[in-house]
Amino acid sequence: MSNVSRFGDRAFKGLTLLMALSVFVLIALIGLELARGSTTAIHQFGWRFLVSSDWDPVNEKYGALPFIFGTLVSSAIGLVIAVPLSIATAVYLTELAPLWIRQPLTIFIELLAAVPSVILGLWGIFVMVPWLRENLFPLLQKYLGFLPLFQGPIYGPSIFAGGIIVAIMILPIITSVSREILRSVPGLQREAAYALGATRWEVTRIAVLSYAKKGLFGAVILGLGRALGETMAVTMVIGNSPQIAKSLFAPGYTLASVIANEFSEATTDTYLSALFEIGLVLLGVTVLVNALAQLLLKTFAGPGVKQ
Amino acid sequence: MQNAEGAAPGGPAGFFILHFSCFLPPCPRVTASNHQWRKAKNVFMQTLTFVCAVLVILPLLLVFYHLLSQGAGAINWAFFTQLPKPVGEIGGGMANSIAGTFILISLASLLGVPFGVLGGIFLSEYSHHRLNWWIRFTADVVNGVPSITWGMVVYALIVLPMKGFSTLAGGVVLGLMMIPIIMRTTEEVLQLVPNGYREAALALGIAQWRTIVQIVVRTAMKGIVTGVLLALARVAGETAPLLFTAFGNAYWTHHLTEPIAALPLQIFNYAISPYDDWHRQAWAGALVLILLVSAINIVVRVLTRDRFSVRSI
Numbered sequence: 001m002s003n004v005s006r007f008g009d010r011a012f013k014g015l016t017l018l019m020a021l022s023v024f025v026l027i028a029l030i031g032l033e034l035a036r037g038s039t040t041a042i043h044q045f046g047w048r049f050l051v052s053s054d055w056d057p058v059n060e061k062y063g064a065l066p067f068i069f070g071t072l073v074s075s076a077i078g079l080v081i082a083v084p085l086s087i088a089t090a091v092y093l094t095e096l097a098p099l100w101i102r103q104p105l106t107i108f109i110e111l112l113a114a115v116p117s118v119i120l121g122l123w124g125i126f127v128m129v130p131w132l133r134e135n136l137f138p139l140l141q142k143y144l145g146f147l148p149l150f151q152g153p154i155y156g157p158s159i160f161a162g163g164i165i166v167a168i169m170i171l172p173i174i175t176s177v178s179r180e181i182l183r184s185v186p187g188l189q190r191e192a193a194y195a196l197g198a199t200r201w202e203v204t205r206i207a208v209l210s211y212a213k214k215g216l217f218g219a220v221i222l223g224l225g226r227a228l229g230e231t232m233a234v235t236m237v238i239g240n241s242p243q244i245a246k247s248l249f250a251p252g253y254t255l256a257s258v259i260a261n262e263f264s265e266a267t268t269d270t271y272l273s274a275l276f277e278i279g280l281v282l283l284g285v286t287v288l289v290n291a292l293a294q295l296l297l298k299t300f301a302g303p304g305v306k307q
Numbered sequence: 308m309q310n311a312e313g314a315a316p317g318g319p320a321g322f323f324i325l326h327f328s329c330f331l332p333p334c335p336r337v338t339a340s341n342h343q344w345r346k347a348k349n350v351f352m353q354t355l356t357f358v359c360a361v362l363v364i365l366p367l368l369l370v371f372y373h374l375l376s377q378g379a380g381a382i383n384w385a386f387f388t389q390l391p392k393p394v395g396e397i398g399g400g401m402a403n404s405i406a407g408t409f410i411l412i413s414l415a416s417l418l419g420v421p422f423g424v425l426g427g428i429f430l431s432e433y434s435h436h437r438l439n440w441w442i443r444f445t446a447d448v449v450n451g452v453p454s455i456t457w458g459m460v461v462y463a464l465i466v467l468p469m470k471g472f473s474t475l476a477g478g479v480v481l482g483l484m485m486i487p488i489i490m491r492t493t494e495e496v497l498q499l500v501p502n503g504y505r506e507a508a509l510a511l512g513i514a515q516w517r518t519i520v521q522i523v524v525r526t527a528m529k530g531i532v533t534g535v536l537l538a539l540a541r542v543a544g545e546t547a548p549l550l551f552t553a554f555g556n557a558y559w560t561h562h563l564t565e566p567i568a569a570l571p572l573q574i575f576n577y578a579i580s581p582y583d584d585w586h587r588q589a590w591a592g593a594l595v596l597i598l599l600v601s602a603i604n605i606v607v608r609v610l611t612r613d614r615f616s617v618r619s620i
Contacts, residue, residue, distance in 0.1 A: 012516035016429035017436070019422045023445045023487055030452060033460045088359035096353045097360070105360060107608065112367040114604045116544025118571045119593045122578045123370045126377075126586065168366045175363060199349035222451070229453025231547040232575065256455045256547070263459065264551045279459045283452065290451035294444055 027287075034283055037276030040269055049277060055242040057262075062274035064281060066242040070159060070252035071282075074234060075227035077163025077248070082170045083220050089171075090178035095204040106179075113172035121236030124165050129156045129237055132164070137249055152247035155239065159252035162238035166227045174223040181215035181300065182208060218296030225289040229282060231256040255282040371597075378594030381587040386595075391557050391573070397584050401592050403559050404573040407474075408596075410560075411553060411569055412539050414478025415485055419542075420535055423489025427531075430490065431497035432519050443494075446487040457484055458548035466552060474560055474567040477553025481542040488541065492534025496527045533607045540603040544596060546571035570596045 041049060045062060052063025089109070093102055133156035144150045185208050193207035209216075239251020240261060255278050266272040385400045392399030426446075430439055461480040466472055500523050508518040524531070546569075549555075554566040555576060570592055577589035 006514075008514050008516045012519070013429075013433060016425045016433070017438075020426035020429040020442050020490070021438075022422050022426060023442055023449055023490070026449050026483060026486065027445055027452075029464075030449075030456060030460050033463045034456065037459065037463050085359045085363055088356045089363045092353075092356035092360045096356055105364070107605075108364045108367060110608070111601055111604060112364065114540060114544075114600050115367065115370060116546070116571055116596060116600060118544065118546040118575050118578075119374070119597055120366075120370065122574060122589055122593050123373055125578055126590075127369070127373050171363050171366075199345050201349040201352040202345065204352075225451045229451070229455070231453060231455045232571075236575075236578065256453055259455050259459065260547055260550055263462075264554070276459060276463075279456050283456050286451060286453055287448055290448045291444075293451075294447045298444070 030283060034276055034280040038273055038280050040273035041277040044270065045274075045277075049274070050281070053242075053244060055258075057266075057268075057271050060268065060270055062270070064255070064274075064278055066244050067253050067255045067258050067278060068281070069244045070162070070238065071228055071254040071256070073159050073248075073252065074162040074166050074238065074254055075224060077160060078166030078170055078227045078230075079220065079224060081164065081167035082174055082223060085167075086171050086174035086223075087178050087216060087219075089175045090182055091204060091209070093175075093179050094182040095208060096200060106176075109172050109175050112168075113176065117169065117230065117232040118236075120165060120168060121233035124161065124233055124237040128164065129161050132156060132158075132161055141249075148246045149248050152245070152249055154249050155251060157237055157239035157251055158249045159238060159245075160248040162234045162252065162254070163248075165233045165237050166230050169230050169233060170223040170226050173226055174219050177219040177222055177297070178216055181212050181219060181297075184215070185211050212300075214296060215300035218293050218300060221289060221293035221296060225286050225293055228289065229256055229286045231260050235260050255279075374590065374594045374597060377587075378590035378592075381591035382594065386588070386591055390559070391588075394582065399588070401568075401570065401573055401588065401595075403556065404568040404570045404592065405595065407553070407556070407560065407568040408543055408570040410474065410567065411477050411481055411549070412543050414474070415481035415542055416535070416539065418479060418482025419485025419489055419538065422486045423538070424493050424531060424535075426486070426490040427493025428497065428519060428524065430494040432515075432523065443491070446490050450487040450491070453547075454484065454545055455547040455550075458551055461548070462551045469564065471564065472552060472554035472566040473564045474553060475563045477549050477567060477569065480548040480552045481545060484542055484545070484548065485538045488538040489534055492537065493531050496530030496534060497523060499530065500526045529611060533611045536603050536607050540600045544571055544600055546575050 041062065045052070049062065049064055050068070051065055052061075053065040054061040054063045055066060056062075093105060097105070133154055137154045137156075137158075137160070140150050141154065189207040189211055190203050193203040198206060234254055235257035238254060238257060240253050240257060241251040242253045242258070243250065245252070259275055259279055259282075263272075263275050266275055385398060386402075387400060387405065388402050389398070389400035390403055391401065426442075429436070430442060433439070457480050461476050461483070465476040465479060469476075504522050504526060505518055508522045509515065513521075549569050549572050553569055553572065555572040556566045556568045560567040574589050574592045574596065577585040577592065580586070
């Protein structure tokens with residue numbers, strides 16, 4: 001009996017360990033397959049691939065700079081819009097809101113997180129982009145047109161539109177992770193500040209926000225990771241044109257969208273390999289950013305708090 | 308003492324003074340006017356963060372409003388029963404895409420559920436294993452890998468060797484994406500099972516693995532199912548990884564080696580097409596997809612409001 005159960009214990013532990021170890025296989029698989037796919041391009045173009053801005057499949061010239069530019073700019077716009085909004089929302093949800101409002105609001109934010117990217121893209125094409133073209137962009141041009149960022153013709157599909165979609169996509173994740181972080185701030189911190197006669201907002205600012213700074217930074221970096229890899233919705237509104245323009249109203253292209261658009265049409269081996277290398281760049285950047293985010297969150301939260 | 312709003316300076320100037328004063332260090336002298344000032348600041352920040360919360364859920368409300376107003380009219384019996392019509396012909400439906408999405412997520416669960424649930428059991432029940440920190444960390448990092456790169460990996464692994472887009476490749480890519488999600492949610496709900504249950508079972512002389520399977524997992528079953536359903540809801544809406552694995556299909560699929568249609572793929576193809584009738588159908592498809600995804604989310608949340616609730620992913 002005891003031998004049987006000991007064998008059962010070992011076998012079960014071994015089986016579950018094997019399954020858990022599959023995550024290492026997954027990450028290795030992604031890295032190896034992308035590296036294998038991009039060997040041709042790496043040999044042929046070397047480091048020039050990252051700094052060249054020619055993307056000309058007809059003449060077999062490939063440079064990733066316009067896509068790197070588009071990804072960075074749209075993610076930056078996304079973060080500028082999403083970070084203040086989502087952290088303020090998390091603060092409202094955990095510290096300032098009346099209790100009855102918290103639960104429904106949280107459900108709404110979780111539903112927003114569940115909206116598939118392609119649906120947001122559909123809404124972006126037919127509702128948001130026309131609205132931006134008719135209303136917001138002309139307004140920005142009128143009042144901020146002296147900046148090169150807001151000059152030039154207005155098409156609608158643009159890096160700016162892509163940035164706004166990215167913001168909508170990362171709002172829920174930054175909000176819910178920040179909310180977890182704020183909830184994990186010990187109640188004693190707050191009570192101590194209240195005891196000194198602080199108002200609710202002062203408690204939040206002095207006792208909660210300053211305590212949670214590192215974790216909130218982690219939440220923002222996690223949002224950045226999602227922003228860099230966001231594909232469908234951005235592809236549908238960014239205009240898909242490999243150029244580096246000064247104006248935010250000009251169309252752009254991101255690493256993820258060039259893969260989405262051109263991968264199944266890539267006719268030559270070099271073309272396919274160049275797209276694999278773009279995937280490798282995207283993977284490298286997002287894995288680094290995500291690892292940093294997880295380190296920040298895990299070291300902030302400690303063993304008792306899950307994130 | 309008047310109420311706090313009475314102390315707030317009016318007009319746009321007051322707005323900015325209040326706004327920036329939030330970033331000043333607290334004033335050491337406590338006077339009556341200072342007190343009012345602080346209360347005003349408090350009310351102002353409460354309002355400001357409330358406005359931010361409204362702005363965050365505004366896109367959700369707008370998307371739902373437009374989906375209902377544009378999509379509801381295009382949904383009819385044909386939409387659920389017919390194949391897509393060729394360009395130029397009005398009508399047709401997304402029957403094969405809807406079925407395709409269900410087939411793909413069923414295939415995905417065959418891969419994602421055993422790996423995810425058993426891996427999650429390891430993380431929770433053998434929590435002192437020295438690799439656990441690394442497994443957790445890697446699972447979280449893998450979870451953040453852009454979905455489009457998953458598509459490329461499965462393209463290289465399955466589509467190239469098999470020389471064609473296939474249902475199998477689509478199921479595998481979604482299944483791989485589910486593994487880290489389910490692993491983490493399973494771990495989370497298992498840790499909610501009180502340790503007393505485990506100790507009681509072990510004290511009766513029951514082997515550890517049977518304790519885990521028959522006591523711990525059974526107690527947390529509802530939570531595990533919740534996690535699996537949420538993972539399904541998430542991959543059901545994925546488009547990017549399917550673009551060059553499942554690829555899409557205008558007809559019914561009869562074999563695992565044939566390409567298959569999926570709702571998100573069809574929505575994408577119709578949305579970027581130049582035809583009004585296809586746009587109309589894209590809205591209808593989007594409405595069906597979002598109802599499916601939100602229904603899973605809401606049902607799951609209502610069912611598990613008690614102990615075994617799962618965080619959103």
